[in-house]
Amino acid sequence: MDYVPHSSADREAMLRAIGVARAADLFHDIPADVRHPQLDLPPGLSEPEVIRHLNELAQQNQNVQSLPSFLGAGCYNHFIPSIVNALILRGEFLTSYTPYQPELSQGTLQAMYEFQSMVCLLTGMDVANASMYDEATATAEAALTACSVTKRAKIVAPDTFNPTTLDVLETYAEGREVTLERVPAFTIADDGALRDNWDAVAAAIDGETACVVVQVPNFFGWVHECQELAETVHAHGALLVVSADPVSLGILTPPGEYGADVVTGEGHGLALPPGLGGPRLGLYATRKKYLRQMPGRVSGMTKDIEGKRGFVMTLQAREQHIRREKATSNICTNEALAALAFTINVSWLGPAGMRKKAELCLAKSHYAAAQIDALPGFAVSTPGPYIKEFVARCPAPVDAVNAHLLEHGVLGGYDLGNVRPELDRHMLVCVTELNTREDIDRLVAALREFAN
Amino acid sequence: MDYVPHSSADREAMLRAIGVARAADLFHDIPADVRHPQLDLPPGLSEPEVIRHLNELAQQNQNVQSLPSFLGAGCYNHFIPSIVNALILRGEFLTSYTPYQPELSQGTLQAMYEFQSMVCLLTGMDVANASMYDEATATAEAALTACSVTKRAKIVAPDTFNPTTLDVLETYAEGREVTLERVPAFTIADDGALRDNWDAVAAAIDGETACVVVQVPNFFGWVHECQELAETVHAHGALLVVSADPVSLGILTPPGEYGADVVTGEGHGLALPPGLGGPRLGLYATRKKYLRQMPGRVSGMTKDIEGKRGFVMTLQAREQHIRREKATSNICTNEALAALAFTINVSWLGPAGMRKKAELCLAKSHYAAAQIDALPGFAVSTPGPYIKEFVARCPAPVDAVNAHLLEHGVLGGYDLGNVRPELDRHMLVCVTELNTREDIDRLVAALREFAN
Amino acid sequence: MQFDEPLIFERSSPGRRGYSLPESDVPDVALEEAVPAHWRRDDLPLPEASELDVVRHFTRLSQRNYSIEHGFYPLGSCTMKYNPKVNDATAGLPGFSFIHPHQPESTIQGALSLIYHLSQAIMKITGYANCSLQPAAGAHGELCGVLMMRAHHVKQGNPRRKMIIPDSAHGTNPATAAMCGYDSIEVPSSARGTVDMDALAGLLDEDVAGLMLTVPNTLGLFEQDIVEICRMAHDVGALVYCDGANMNALLGAVQPAALGLDVLHLNLHKTFTTPHGGGGPGAGATCVNETLEPYLPVPLVREEDGAYAWDYDRPDSIGRIHSFYGNFLNQVRAYTYIRTLGGEGIERAGEYAVLNGNYLKERLRDAYALRYDRTCMHEVVFAGLKEKAEGVRTLDVAKRMIDYGFHPSTVYFPLIVPEALMIEPTETENKDTLDEFIDALLAIAEEAQTTPEKLKEAPVSAPVRRLDETTAARRPNLRWEPPSP
Amino acid sequence: MQFDEPLIFERSSPGRRGYSLPESDVPDVALEEAVPAHWRRDDLPLPEASELDVVRHFTRLSQRNYSIEHGFYPLGSCTMKYNPKVNDATAGLPGFSFIHPHQPESTIQGALSLIYHLSQAIMKITGYANCSLQPAAGAHGELCGVLMMRAHHVKQGNPRRKMIIPDSAHGTNPATAAMCGYDSIEVPSSARGTVDMDALAGLLDEDVAGLMLTVPNTLGLFEQDIVEICRMAHDVGALVYCDGANMNALLGAVQPAALGLDVLHLNLHKTFTTPHGGGGPGAGATCVNETLEPYLPVPLVREEDGAYAWDYDRPDSIGRIHSFYGNFLNQVRAYTYIRTLGGEGIERAGEYAVLNGNYLKERLRDAYALRYDRTCMHEVVFAGLKEKAEGVRTLDVAKRMIDYGFHPSTVYFPLIVPEALMIEPTETENKDTLDEFIDALLAIAEEAQTTPEKLKEAPVSAPVRRLDETTAARRPNLRWEPPSP
Numbered sequence A, B: 001m002d003y004v005p006h007s008s009a010d011r012e013a014m015l016r017a018i019g020v021a022r023a024a025d026l027f028h029d030i031p032a033d034v035r036h037p038q039l040d041l042p043p044g045l046s047e048p049e050v051i052r053h054l055n056e057l058a059q060q061n062q063n064v065q066s067l068p069s070f071l072g073a074g075c076y077n078h079f080i081p082s083i084v085n086a087l088i089l090r091g092e093f094l095t096s097y098t099p100y101q102p103e104l105s106q107g108t109l110q111a112m113y114e115f116q117s118m119v120c121l122l123t124g125m126d127v128a129n130a131s132m133y134d135e136a137t138a139t140a141e142a143a144l145t146a147c148s149v150t151k152r153a154k155i156v157a158p159d160t161f162n163p164t165t166l167d168v169l170e171t172y173a174e175g176r177e178v179t180l181e182r183v184p185a186f187t188i189a190d191d192g193a194l195r196d197n198w199d200a201v202a203a204a205i206d207g208e209t210a211c212v213v214v215q216v217p218n219f220f221g222w223v224h225e226c227q228e229l230a231e232t233v234h235a236h237g238a239l240l241v242v243s244a245d246p247v248s249l250g251i252l253t254p255p256g257e258y259g260a261d262v263v264t265g266e267g268h269g270l271a272l273p274p275g276l277g278g279p280r281l282g283l284y285a286t287r288k289k290y291l292r293q294m295p296g297r298v299s300g301m302t303k304d305i306e307g308k309r310g311f312v313m314t315l316q317a318r319e320q321h322i323r324r325e326k327a328t329s330n331i332c333t334n335e336a337l338a339a340l341a342f343t344i345n346v347s348w349l350g351p352a353g354m355r356k357k358a359e360l361c362l363a364k365s366h367y368a369a370a371q372i373d374a375l376p377g378f379a380v381s382t383p384g385p386y387i388k389e390f391v392a393r394c395p396a397p398v399d400a401v402n403a404h405l406l407e408h409g410v411l412g413g414y415d416l417g418n419v420r421p422e423l424d425r426h427m428l429v430c431v432t433e434l435n436t437r438e439d440i441d442r443l444v445a446a447l448r449e450f451a452n
Numbered sequence C, D: 001m002q003f004d005e006p007l008i009f010e011r012s013s014p015g016r017r018g019y020s021l022p023e024s025d026v027p028d029v030a031l032e033e034a035v036p037a038h039w040r041r042d043d044l045p046l047p048e049a050s051e052l053d054v055v056r057h058f059t060r061l062s063q064r065n066y067s068i069e070h071g072f073y074p075l076g077s078c079t080m081k082y083n084p085k086v087n088d089a090t091a092g093l094p095g096f097s098f099i100h101p102h103q104p105e106s107t108i109q110g111a112l113s114l115i116y117h118l119s120q121a122i123m124k125i126t127g128y129a130n131c132s133l134q135p136a137a138g139a140h141g142e143l144c145g146v147l148m149m150r151a152h153h154v155k156q157g158n159p160r161r162k163m164i165i166p167d168s169a170h171g172t173n174p175a176t177a178a179m180c181g182y183d184s185i186e187v188p189s190s191a192r193g194t195v196d197m198d199a200l201a202g203l204l205d206e207d208v209a210g211l212m213l214t215v216p217n218t219l220g221l222f223e224q225d226i227v228e229i230c231r232m233a234h235d236v237g238a239l240v241y242c243d244g245a246n247m248n249a250l251l252g253a254v255q256p257a258a259l260g261l262d263v264l265h266l267n268l269h270k271t272f273t274t275p276h277g278g279g280g281p282g283a284g285a286t287c288v289n290e291t292l293e294p295y296l297p298v299p300l301v302r303e304e305d306g307a308y309a310w311d312y313d314r315p316d317s318i319g320r321i322h323s324f325y326g327n328f329l330n331q332v333r334a335y336t337y338i339r340t341l342g343g344e345g346i347e348r349a350g351e352y353a354v355l356n357g358n359y360l361k362e363r364l365r366d367a368y369a370l371r372y373d374r375t376c377m378h379e380v381v382f383a384g385l386k387e388k389a390e391g392v393r394t395l396d397v398a399k400r401m402i403d404y405g406f407h408p409s410t411v412y413f414p415l416i417v418p419e420a421l422m423i424e425p426t427e428t429e430n431k432d433t434l435d436e437f438i439d440a441l442l443a444i445a446e447e448a449q450t451t452p453e454k455l456k457e458a459p460v461s462a463p464v465r466r467l468d469e470t471t472a473a474r475r476p477n478l479r480w481e482p483p484s485p
């Protein structure tokens, strides 16, 4: 099955109009010896067949709706209300292009403007773009922008930062004369307890430092002190880049208030289901003075020739299609529909819902932590305030614990051994508003059984 | 959770504007002793909770996507393409009312007009309404309309007609001085084979007969001869009501060509999934001369004051809201969205797709029939041409056979013992384009195992 | 973005194709052998279109509709409240949408449980002894209810002949009575807009099978004498039917059963938010007290030790009124809604529906002629403009609402109110929306005096202007005709 | 039905609420205890709206967009073909949308299998040795590809400095080169619209890391010398990057790998029908030949005895470019599409895309200035009107298309064509639609002579007229500000 609508009469008429005998004649510029190869693909399927096949594949997966899950570590199962799917799947949003022609794209452009406004309000920043691919690429672009702005080449990051983001940052930095210094910002005590070692970050800053990138809450779930750090950063003429979980911003102080110069973040948790980690939604907000260095699309409010309010993509002189090799980034297609989903969901949540969601995470994660901490052989070890993720030391390697949990129908937390071998008994447990007490009790019971 | 948007400030301002102190004061017309009872309902659920609960209920059901199914008998699992859901769930269609205000309902009205056109073309009739609740109520209304038109009181129906429809017809006829004669139109041979006994129907027609209602294909799946019958019916001044499966009309002669005066039918198979039997879609088409007796909504093409094409609900003088006790029916809300789904699907299928679908049913049901007929102890017994359903005699009661099939992960056919105790070893097997050969082979293998 | 759109037939082109169906995986069956020649059709002039053509056509058509999701849709007696999206999500679960009604009960326990508990919830809300969800819409529920009344009288030995129905009633009431073989007897409304008690007393006799009342009635007024009316009816052995299309006003405020009403139908597509779909599928429920319980249609769902089963064992049942068990997927929606609201939410819905109704009444009474000056329930009916304007009719006021961005209210119903304008806001509209609507209606009343042509020419902002309904009815064009070959 | 719509912030009212979240079922945690005071925010002036408000707001906004589902959307280089609905249905299955990337591999075999087989299919279509689906969009795929080129050169001992890019290239090409530390060197186009071979010869040296070519190029022309170009580049140790945004033209016609192109990115959101969503999420794929295979980003998916696993064991990898494995749910869509079409369908797609492109070219050439008079591929670029009209620019032509019901084509790109008008019809448009569009463009060309003000004032039928972009950029208003208290 294909979606070609031509009847053979149409085809003939068109070939006649073009003046060729066969469609094959239109391909004569292609070297003959490689033209029209046989494609070794499975035969096409009809719609019922393809649905059946994809249903089968989908059913080969367990999912976080079918099993209680305590996985986070950068990808979260937050609640997305039904209105989001109902609205973003409307063809008007789903099948329109980037809004190059504003007269026919006012819906997308206004939604982008609303999205930018929300990101600014959440982060406490002046301006925001209308999305990046994900938090990792947003943070990488932010750090590299800081290098351009400061004309410096050293990026400092605590090792409590999401290691995947730092990996992406290193990949992005490859072509530039830029180095990333990963600062040990925590220590592991003999009993496996984690200790904050935050002062090391400030100590790593020097006159070469372009920026410090910190994550709030950090990869392990806790919140580092940032006010003082910001002062040190700025005293050295560097920039502070904060990667913040927007869910936590329902209750936490916005980074703009403690001196962030750029705020990035992962917005998928307020927009889309986990989806094996994609699509995601990179947030990027900054101060007005860095506006012209900001990458990505921006919608601005203006008027039409009759004086009616309207929106356009603006400040395009920053972008690749105008500025080419001098552009702030090569980003073109971004995550507009995810940004729309975010805008819908945040409109629905409002300030009270944002706070409620964060408070539910807080209460439930603390409940889970208390239960787990009380288990023989287990101990919770998170040396700072946390909202939804905490570290639990286990009496055995996490992969063994998780195998046991899976047998009991629970998807256990993230194995921190993936990050550092010596953390192979540390589990990063994530609890969101979607985990019921029953889920948590089931986890705890299975862990108790494991301990015994 | 509720959907009331009032803040308490709004509420107070409104009460002030009304001039009452409390909302309770607005209910003073209700006798005080019964006012504001305690409602003994479970507490409200938030959206994530209600989704979880409904997911659990849904998972307590097996379904015809999770198990191969051979159930038909009035409700069919035909393929509905993805575009149908995507389009009918658009709020513009889903959440608009019956198109009383045509200027704001042109979408629905034009779709109704297109639906009527398709029903006419499929059935070979002059006019059609824009839907009835289901085939059963459509047929009941048709038969009773025939009684009004002919001023006669006897309805003749072969017992090969869907018995549920005849039950509904009898319920509908309760308030009228009308009788339904169920004519034995088939016999059961000693070996259990079914024989056509169609002449009995013609024989039952007399000068009192208002109409004969026949089903094509009949409840058991086969096609009775109708041409001659139509002549007999008309010779007696009665009307012929044909209930036709619109899927079969992809290849079968339209009833309009062999003399039907009213054609009814069940359209859900071309519109909506089984859904435990509802919503459904009653089709109703008739000849121009019976137009003003036709029940239900009709959209007509007209022009606006600028001469632009438009559509309105028309011939409303037939309907309850104008004619009240003299209306042709009490029907008001019908199955508009299902009719829209039908219109979308039939547009997508086109003539070639309609034929293809029917041919797939034909080929697959005949394949299944041949396989089953070859099994020891089983015999196919359908004394006439059939498209998708046939009768298989089993070596044991159907409920025992079906219990065995269910253990093997197959939903067996319909137990005809429900219709007539002496048919308790006759299974009505339905095979559609959605049953793969693999499904059928699995059914046959399980039946073979049962036979052994 | 608004486009004129031809018929799908006019978009057709020979040989174009949208469908995608599997190739046969079984041996071919020659059509000629399987189906005799006279049973094979020749042609089938349906549209030929690509999938994209079809998607575009219906997307464009959709944009020629107004809906609740565009804005305020204050049709009276229609309860155009928000239809929650979560209901569509749950109704779309394959575990509901892909189940077959003939499946073994053991394989549909979730569905049967849902039906059982939805019935229970409806009984709790309405106060009745039992109910059936088999009706596919409100009028179908009426038919079911009146047939039960008839069955009761037949059982008593005499079906009786008359059905008393107020002059303000919805058309389905007399139409239903007629379908059940009853003569409709109209009882007039009093100056207060409710049943004229003297007139009623004069009509009641032993040949009256029942009354069909709407509570609150179609004027948005609660029948303050309802308990007395039921008593009077019962005294002559008649039963009282309650048209519950307006149940939204009573949610949590009163159980109709407690008023003495014997049988009630609900429109789940009004009170319980299943979407109207441009005219259905709806979903009805018919609720009965003990007297009528034996006559409920078969099947019901019964529960025993946590297992659910169809119950056909009801010897006095009126039989079946639907092929299966009504519009099940809408029952899933209604169940989702009721479970979402819970008892408290249900009560709030009713309370705010009435609050909104009275707010509109008070704010509009200076410009529109209030017919009955009393507290209304969920809706209010005006007798057109207060200050009549030369040649301006209620229809013009209604059409002008369109140009202000609103769907018109119901007009010319109930029949007893001249130039009726019937407005039902529902509880899901916020005060800002009501205020915008009020401002528009006040502006329209002003325009009626100053620039009446704006009303008479309205609408100017809809996809079409006013349509010629007369010609449509006189020379009906009800279908596309294939071009003659 | 088209309404002006305020900002959602302007629809807000204090205390109104849309959200529905569970009450806590665990002991309360006092925020004051869990989070120190300086970490607790004071206010959060987000909109306060009911669920219905939100649904209406975004429904109304949606109706201020044009989309593929409204009509013809001939943006060049964007491949605005039909996005099949079945793809959305499969991507929406909970077994895909609700899986977590850190789940044990044993619990996501279906997803890994899909990734594996989609990669295989892409390799079959393009002829490459391997590919990564990690890029989230086309430009991201470019970054991935150029970083691999760089890694190769680094491995050879010298990253080199220069990247040769035609003057017709898309802006992402030089921008990507810059991000990877390369200087862009522009190679001019010849009179035939393809790479000027002499100029190229003069530019190639041992400091050239590579070329970035678009095939077919942004003029819709196939680089007839592509094999020679690759040979010349390889001769100096340079690599050739292929921007595959226009792959739709080549489907089934040629495998880019067979032309000597070392690395290719695809836009799954163009060629393989994942929807554009108003600007993403897209989905990229970066495909490489054996030379570059070691450098692919981690992880990949490998298969062993029917079991699938993430493969991180790639020592020369450039590392990661995304938090997880790219836009997986769009990979599900692309996979659904490719399985639907199969080899034959894929080939037909390319063939008809080119047929439609040439049909437009031939039918419009009398009215619009054909820049390169040769067979085009899937799109055609005109240098504006053939007969120039006083003061009428390509922008005016484009805006006038709106009033004829079409989305404008791309304008002023590629930069080397003055007054460029770049039209890509795609294969899913039928002849009737193309003819309607042709008629409109011919009428517009006529109007340019007779009534040019119609073009200059266009559009008049869109939700807004032409917008003031200058002020928007000079005095940027990029966000709503809460009213100062």
Ligand SMILES: Cc1ncc(COP(=O)(O)O)c(C=O)c1O
Binding pocket: B331, B332, B333, C077, C078, C137, C138, C139, C140, C170, C172, C214, C218, C243, C245, C246, C267, C282
């Ligand atoms: C008062 C009243 N009764 C009955 C009905 C009929 O309901 P339905 O349209 O669902 O058949 C309606 C709705 O139109 C109504 O308003």
Ligand SMILES: Cc1ncc(COP(=O)(O)O)c(C=O)c1O
Binding pocket: A331, A332, A333, D077, D078, D137, D138, D139, D140, D170, D172, D214, D218, D243, D245, D246, D267, D282
């Ligand atoms: C030729 C060309 N290259 C690259 C891109 C960039 O792709 P994306 O927008 O997916 O990043 C585009 C699309 O805009 C393009 O047309």
